[in-house]
Structures are given as C-alpha cells and as structure tokens.
Amino acid sequence: MVEVGGIRLRNPVLLAPMEDVTALPMRRIAKQIANPGLMFTEFVSAMAIHYKAAKTYKKLRVHPEERPLGIQIFGGVPEIMAETARIAESFGPEIIDINMGCWVPKVCKTGSGAALLKDPDRAAEIVAAVVNAVKIPVTVKVRAGWDYSLFAAPDLARRFQDAGAQMITLHARFAKQGFEGEADWNLIREMRDAVRVPLIGNGDVKEPADAIRMLQETGADGVMVGRAAISNPWRLRDIVRAVEAFQSGQPWTNELSVPTMRERIETALEHIRLMIAYEAGVDTYAEADGDKDAEGRACRALRGQIPIYIKGEPGAGAVRGRLTLCSTFGEYEDVLMEFASSVSAG
C-alpha cells in the first residue's frame, strides 16, 4: 500500500500531470471510469498565481469526487513557490507536487521545471520552502537529470527527502531528451535505494503488462501513466485493475478493453459538457446555462483530445479534420453522431 505522508492510496496507479489535458473535466472522467490511486492537476505557474492570473487560478479548483488529488506547481523562486503552495492548499487538495521535469524552454529559462535539476541547492531550497509553507504532504516529480552526463535524480531525491518531500516520481528520461527515445527503466531501479519515501516510476507505461513489468523490474512502489490515458480512461482502468490484481496475488491479464462506439462517444460528449461547465466556473453543464463564451473556449481547448476518443475506428481519420474545427457542443455532437451512424451502417 503506497502511503504518502499519511495518505493511503487505494492503488499504486497515478494519473500523470499533463498540461491542457488533466484539467478538472478529464480528471472527473478518469475518476469515474478508472479510479486511479492518485491524480494530479496540470502544472500551475507560481508566477502566474503571484500575479493573480484568473486563467491560472481556475486550474486550482478541486472537485470533491476526485480525491485524492495533487496540485502540481512550478517555479524557480522559493518564496513565490511557498506563497503559491499556500494558496493551492487553500483549494483543498491532498498533496502539493513540485514540477522538476518540464524541459520546454519557456519554463526552463525562468529557472523552473527541469532547469532545477542543474541547480541542486536551489531545488532543495524550493522543496524546503514549500514543505514549510503547507500542512499537507509535498511530493516532487523529476526527470533523471539535465543531460546524459549526470544522473542527478538520486542525489536530488535524497536531498528532497531530507527537506521533507514525501514521495518522488521519476520520469525516466533526461530533460534534453524531451520525449525522444524510450524511457530507461534501469534508472528507476538504480534510484530505488536512494530514498525511503515512495518512489513512483514513470515513462512509457502503455498497457497493463508494462505497469506490472515496471513494478517487478524496478522495485518502484507505483506507476504513473500519462499519454496512454489521454482520451482513453478505459486503458487507465485496464492498468488499475491489472495492478490491483497483481498486488493482491490474483491472476491479471493484459487484455485491453474495447469500449463500444456508444461508450466512447458518450464519454467524449460528457467530457465536452464538463469542460463547458469548468470554463463557466460551475460544476455541471446545466449550471453553465448556455454560456456561449465558456462553450467556445471549452470546445477549442478540446480540439486535440476529442478526435482521440474515436482513434483507431475505421473512418475516424476522415472526420478528424472536422472535429478539430468544432466550436460548439452541437457541432461536436453532430459530427460524432454522424460518424457513429456511418460506422454502424457500414
């Protein structure tokens, strides 16, 4: 059983923080269908919170159904990170997570994200400042190091643990790699003994067998799943179920659920409805009450994700272009329903 500073996770499968993906609506769907042990918000800029950007504040919203939840924050200035952690805590998450994995230049050039892997003193100072600022557990998500010349994560993780971090997640790639190549799970195994707190492995877990193999080969306490869960809560559920079975000594299977077309389309439409509610600052679509601005923002924000719900179905490629132009719920509904009936007719 993974325990993070006294919070017991019902299973050791974690939904990864993903910018523009793991917003509240996606998490509510992932929770209902897959029920992972812990989920995270997308990363939240400490600087943007400091300057009171409304768009960023919205990312801090927590829904009672999605617990336990970690809010992930990023920044390079200890005092501002501490201030943001306090504000984030007031929104009621179970955990504050610190991002030290984001490799994109706009983040790293501010000394945040993976840039901290090159500055261990500042990184440890940030962890200590955040731990001291809040009452809830603080965790850190790192990459292996900046580039191949230094596997920095084990030493950093030890320092973070000394500063009070209660869990470390390792995305087993170096920052310079971006998403290239395969994640090197040996790095997770090599890091295992560096820390006493739970160690979560991350990188390229795509199906149940990957998750079990990661647990077996690396000694990690849990696995974090990112891309495989995008618009595919069923895959996340397959992984959760297999890991639960594996851990309780039951037989597990690598069989992948095949949701029906109806399930996929209903879930995609529900995702859009929840996104409209989210953009309108309310909990349900009904409460959004035809807020056209919210609807437009929500529909545009999901243009990358909705097509993935039907990916792989014959003919899905042909409607992809139309889905990426939808600006209203009705437009999405028309394209998806038309697609469903063309598939069932074919």
Ligand SMILES: Cc1cc2nc3c(=O)[nH]c(=O)nc-3n(C[C@H](O)[C@H](O)[C@H](O)COP(=O)(O)O)c2cc1C
């Ligand atoms: C679209 C996208 C957005 C991401 N945003 C974040 C983020 O906000 N914070 C973070 O720590 N990692 C972020 N990541 C990295 C993931 O959390 C994860 O470490 C990475 O995708 C590897 O896991 P996977 O192979 O299961 O996808 C993002 C990844 C993707 C694909």
